[in-house]
Amino acid sequence: MPESTYHEHFRFLEARERLSFDEIERVACVAASFGVTKLRLTGGEPLLRPQLPELIARLAAIPGIEDVALTTNGVLLERHAAALKQAGLHRITVSLDSLDPAIFARMSGGRAQLTPVLESIASAQALGFAGGVKLNTVVQRGVNDEGVLDLLDYFRNTGVVVRFIEYMDVGNRNGWEREDVVTSRDLLTRIVTRWPLEPLSPHYRGEVAKRYRYRDGAGEIGFISSVSEPFCGDCSRARLSSEGQIYTCLFATKGTDLRRILREEDDAALQKALAQVWRDRTDRYSEERAERRADKARGKIEMHYIGG
């Protein structure tokens, strides 16, 4: 979130403009009635939302919901991890791009410190979340790619699964250029020269990460090749923003307003709207990008608004 826009006087959403826990739960119940089994809380930074464990407990209790996950920058995780686990959170993903304090500081806009994030990862791992603790690492050429092996070395034999996500052109502000992307293939080549790996079979159809294990038994890592091998055809995700817009693609230019329906209509109307959004979806931005047909100028929703 660029400081130039989100300065001291920026008017963030008022509480009444955001969905309440009751409203989020209603959307989740309708989604579960359609067969959704997994929910992920992301952002923005989900740990900034007061009483988050209460929301997690409500979501985890919805019939049909088998998996509630959280993606966080880890800054506030240590103080909340036990309450999140107790509330029924199944798994945690922490975003960590570098173990070099200077690079980490630069990539987090000078606002976060590395040591507390590493401590929070260790405490979350010690709590024993059923679905484990994963790291999301986005590698940008010339920014943090030199530190990839150090990062893996640190987490080998800890049970924490590092997953590399190819750097994407989400939103309009990150100045993305194709040359900045370090592909999974490139990373894999660098990694196997140090630690031989073998592929693991997917847990389920459409699993976004290609998983590998170290031959020496030091654990598992994954690669999400969203730029070099787009998986739009297998994508089954929808994203609900804090103010109730639903999006069917990370690269969407517009969403559908569920907040009005939540506030003015009943669950049958909500069900109808959600079904229609899903039936009508045509997004395949990453494939279009791979085919060099993506419109670079299209006004995409920013990542901090739509989640990762």
Ligand SMILES: C[S@@+](CC[C@H](N)C(=O)[O-])C[C@H]1O[C@@H](n2cnc3c(N)ncnc32)[C@H](O)[C@@H]1O
């Ligand atoms: C937008 S963040 C939101 C959740 C939380 N604040 C966090 O930092 O994890 C979700 C995920 O998106 C990833 N991400 C952000 N920008 C990205 C980009 N340009 N390409 C690929 N992944 C990106 C982050 O690394 C993070 O794991």
